[in-house]
Every structure is written in C-alpha cells, then in structure tokens.
Amino acid sequence: MNVPGFVWVLTIIAVVGLLLFDYVFHVRKAHTPSIREAAVWSAGYVGVAVLFGLGVWVFGGTTMGTEYFAGYVTEKALSVDNLFVFLIIISSFKVPHADQQKVLLFGIVFSLIARTGFIFLGAALINSLAWVFYIFGFILLVTAGNLLRPAGSEDRTADNVIIRIAERLFHTTDEYDGDKLTTWVDGKRVLTPMLLVMVAIGGTDVLFALDSIPAIFGLTQNVYLVITATAFSLLGLRQLYFLIDGLLDRLIFLSYGLAVILGFIGVKLVLHALHENNVPFINDGKPLHIVEISTGLSLSVIIGVLVITVIASLLSPKGRAQNAVSGARRHATAYLDEGYETDPAVREQTYRKLLSEEEQIKKLPNRYRAAIRDEWELMDLLRRAHDKHRESSG
Template identity: 75%
Template sequence: MDVPGWIWTLTVIGIVGLLVFDYVFHVRKAHIPTLREAGTWSALYVGIAVLFGIGVWIFGGATMGTEYFAGYVTEKALSVDNLFVFLIIMTSFKVPRADQQKVLLFGIVFSLIARTGFIFLGAALINAFAWVFYLFGLILLITAGNLIKPEGEDSHTADNLMVRLARRFLHTSEHYDGDKLFTVVDGRRALTPMLLVMVAIAGTDILFALDSIPAIFGLTQNVYLVFTATAFSLLGLRQLYFLIDGLLDRLIYLTYGLATILAFIGVKLILHALHENNVPFINDGQPVDVTEISTGLSLTVILGVLAVTVLASLTSPKGRAQNTVSAARRHASQYLDAETDPAHREEIFRNLLVEEEQMRALPEKYRKRIREEEKLMALLRRAHEEHDALVAR
C-alpha cells in the first residue's frame, strides 16, 4: 500500500515534535530522572507506538499491522541490547548521572538520522537488485553468530576510531564542565569529554544500524512501516535506560534471544530471496519453489523467543549474581570518579553497601569467583577507604 505524502509529512512532524518536547521539558535542565518519571514516560511512548500500530492495522489492514508490530518489537529488543553498550561508553567516560540524559537524547537523534539514511538506501538497493535479500540474510546470520561468541565488557570499547580522531586533531579537556560541549582551559577554547562521549555514541550507532535495518527489511519491505517502527522503537529509549538500568546486567540471556531472532529473520530473508530469485548461478536464474515464512509466524516467534529469554534471565541465579556484581562495580566507579554532588555520592555509597550485602548472601561458588576478581575487590576497597576518609574529616 502506497502511503500519501501528507501522511509522511505529518508523521515526521509528530516524531520531531516528540523529540523537541523531550529536550525542552526533560533534558534541557540536567537532573536524574526518578523511577516514577522514567516509568511514566516509558509507558507513554510505548502506548503511542501501540496506538500508532492499531491505526496502521485499522487503515492499512491486518498484514500491514502485523508487519509493523513485528518490526517494532524486533527493533525495540535490539535497542535494549544497544543500551548495554551505551552504559559501557558512559561508564568509560565517567559521565555524571545527571548529564547522561543529554548524551542519550543525542544518541537517539543521531541514530534516527543515520537509520533513516540506511532505510532509504536499503529500499533503493532492494528495488534495483533482488539479490540484496541474500546479502541482508547473510549479514543477519553472521551477526547472530557474533552475538553468541563469548565476550567481556572490554569488547565494547568507548575508544573507537571517531573518538581517537577527535582526540588527535581537536583540543580536548580532561574534565567536564556541567553538560557543556565546550569549555575554556588555560585561556584556550577546548572540547569537553561530553562531546567525546557523543562522538563515541555516534560511532556505535552506525554499527547498530548495519544490523537493525536488514533485520526489519526481513519483516517488511514497506518503507513507511520500516521508518515508523524504527523511529518509535528509538523514542522513549532515554526513559527506558533509567527505568531498567538496574536490570540491564540481569538480562544475561537476551543476547542469545536476539541471536536466535536475527538468525530466524536471516533464514526468512534467504527463503524470500530464493522465492524471488533471478541470480544466474542459482537455479539458472529461476525462482526456487520454497516455503516462505509468514509475517504472523515471524511475530509469534519473535515474541516467544523474547519472553523465554527474559524470563530465563530474571529467574536465573547466575543472572542475579551477575547483576549484583555489575551494579556494585558501577556504583563504586561512580562514587570514586564520576559524581561530585555530596548528597548523590552518599546515595551511591548506600546502594553499594546494599549490593555488597547481596554479594555476601550469594552461594559460595559465586562468592569465590567474586573474591578472585582482584580489580573488583581493589575498586571496592578504594570506595570504602575514600568514604571513611570523608567521614573522618
């Protein structure tokens, strides 16, 4: 179904309006969102996306509605996985908690612009070359394989090529100046680490787009649905970050679920490519009689895999242990390096004490592994030593 230009215009205006609203009323003044604020606005953005999908279903038909929801759920799941990397980047750059909102909103805007470009490029390639479906399917299968490879936190580095170039050719300061992008050091205008964080986020966003766009084109080739499902999956990502921050490390099986979904969509794309085949060295350039996977089945598989992996993560003892350790490591780092506000530092230290108590309540096999992590134990000791020194003053 062709979408009229005026609907495109209204949709873009609505999305830009939501981003402007988010900046003016939430991000412009640096603050740490409360759990209630993050939960309310996350629910609101999800509600907007669902209402939009219902509208698509009513006016575009069941097929378009199913394609939209399959695309939205897949992109939302991938965006949650991206939050892991955002968390690592902001921890690496020691971004103060109150200033993280600005970084996240920038990441969302840049991601939306980058993915829109990839969407129209992908649509043009699909219209011109049928073999692109083979390429997209292969990309997703390779990505799925890479996701299930064992990796540590260091596998997602904040020091990517764009950051290295910025550090080399631009004058940068070592310290933040609130959430400003520029400051003055020794009489010279300099970039703050805040700008470098945004550069790092931008670099990773481009890599994310290379995975997510082939995935959604495997569910629908309607450019309007691809664009809107991608846009609505990104809107509200900032609020979601603060809402599930404490659960991010708990979702230990989410990566396996995403790998399964991407592999499934990759197979779906290759089957579709075979069905539409015109590549000369495959079946003499003739279509291959294969069974295609319906969008309804795709949506069922996607929802089922996500439900299983999330439930398995939340009920897993390993997940609880990993979440506690990661939270303690993050809070110790924030207490020592990132935060300067005395009241918030004290709150962070109280959280750290709770997490240390939770670690002591873990089964012995997990406590033994924690004690063997020398860097973690040294970090915790430093946090306690600094807190004791402050109390003694």
C-alpha cells in the same frame, strides 16, 4: 499499500515534536531522572508506539499492522542490547550523571537521521536488485553467529574504532564544563570530553545499524513501516536507559535470544530471496517456489523468544550474581568520583545501592565468587568507597 503524502508529513511532525518535547521539558535542565520519572515516560513512549501500531492495523489492515509490530519489537530488543555499549561508553568517559541525558538524546537524534538515510538506501537497493535479500540474510546469519559467543558484561569495552578515530581527531581537556562542548583553558578555547562522548555514541550507533536495518527489512519492505517502527523503538530509549540501568547485567541470555531472532529473520530473508530469485547461477536465474515464512509467524517467534529470554535471565542465579558484582563495581566507582553526581541525596542513594549489592556478593556461592574478575581489585574499590562515605559523614 501506498501511504499518502500528508500522512508522511504528519508522522514527521509528530516524531520531531516528541523529540523537542523531550528536550525542552526533560533534558534541557541537567538533572538525574528518578526511577519513577524514567518508568512513567518509558511507559508513555511504549504506549504511543502501541497506539500508533493499532492505528496502522485499523487503517492499513492486518498485514501492515503485524509487520509494524514485528519490526517495532525487534528493533526495541536490539536497542536494549545496544544500551550495554552506551553504558560502557558513558562510564568510560565518566560523564556526570546529570548530563547523561543530553548525550543519549543526541545519540537518538543522530541515529534517527543516519538510519533514515540507510533505510532509503536499502529500499532503493531492494527495488532495483532483488539479490540484495541474499546479502541482508547473510549479514543477519553472521551477526547471529557472533552473538552466540557473547562477552560477559565485565568483558565489554568502549575501545572501538569510532572512539579511536575520534580521540585522534579531537584534542580535548580532561575536565567537563557542565554540558558545554567547548571551554576555556589557559586562555585557549578547547573541546570538552562531552563532544568526544557524543561522537562515540553517534558513531557506534552507525555500526549498530548494520544489523538492525537488514533485520527490519526482513520483516517488511514498506519504507513507511520501517521508518516508523525504527523511530518509535528509539524514542524513549533515553528513559529506558535510566530505568533498566540496574537490570542490564541481569539479562545474561539476551544475546542468545537476539541470535535466535536474527538467525530466524536471516533464514526468512534467504527464503524470500530464493522465492524472488533472478541470480543466474541459482536455479538458472528462475524463482524457486518454496514456502515463505509469514509475518504473523515471525511476530509470534520474536515475542516468544524474547519472553523466554527475559524470564530465563531474571530467574538465573548466575544473572543475579553478575548483576550484583557489576552493580557494586559501577556504584563504588560512581560514588568515589565526586564530579559524577553532585546531588548529596542521589550520592547517598548510590551508596545504599552499593551496600545492598555488597551483601548480595557476600552471600554468593563459592562457584560464583571464584568467577569474579579481579576480585581483590573489587574489594579494594569497595573499601575505598566505605572510607569515602565515613569521611563525608564526619
């Protein structure tokens, strides 16, 4: 189904309008969003995406509606996994809590622009070269294989090629100046770490596109659906970051679930490539009349795998243990850094979370306590956080 030009224009205006609304009413003034604020706006953006999908279903038909929802759910799941890396990058650069929203919004805008370019490039390749489906399928199968060997949240690192290149290109001061990108030091204008963080977030997201774009093209080749599903999966990602920050480490089976989904879509792409085959050394360049996986079945598999993955993760004792340890380490580090959060009420809330997680750690079975990496270092970190709290309490 061809999408009229005026629909494209209205869609672009709507997406840009949502981004501007997000900036003007939530991000422009630096603050730490509450759980309630993050929950309300996360639900709001999901609601907008669902309403849009229902509109696609009504005006575009069942096939388009199913393809949109399959693409949206897949991209949303991949974006949640990407939040792990965003969390590591933001933590490693010690971005003040109140300024993290602007970093995330920049990452979302940069991602929308970059991925739009990748989508049009991918569509052009698919239209002219049918064998590209083989390439996309291979990429997803390799990615799925890599996800079957996930690193634990404590083993994740922000040290990647994008950050290393950025550190060589940009000379920055170690101190933040609010959310400014430049500041004055000894009479000279220098770059603040804020710019380096934005480069790291934006560049890392380009790497994420290498699996997300082939994945959604495996579900639909309609460029309008690919772009809108991608855009709506990214909108609200900032709020989702603050909402599930404390649950990220709990989703210990997410990588396995994503591996199944990407592997499934990879097989779907290869089957489609065989069905449309024109590669000379495969069946003499003739299409193979084989069964293809329907979009309806794809949507059912994607939702089913995600539901099982999330439930299994939330019920897992190992997940609860990992969540307590990672949370305690993160909250203790944040509490000790007075520049990370300046609001006394929020600092006290961070300390209360630390106490709760510490109690959970004390109750862990020995097999989970033994698996804690650098336990003595963690205990020392907790002790210093307690000392800091006693000093501030007078």
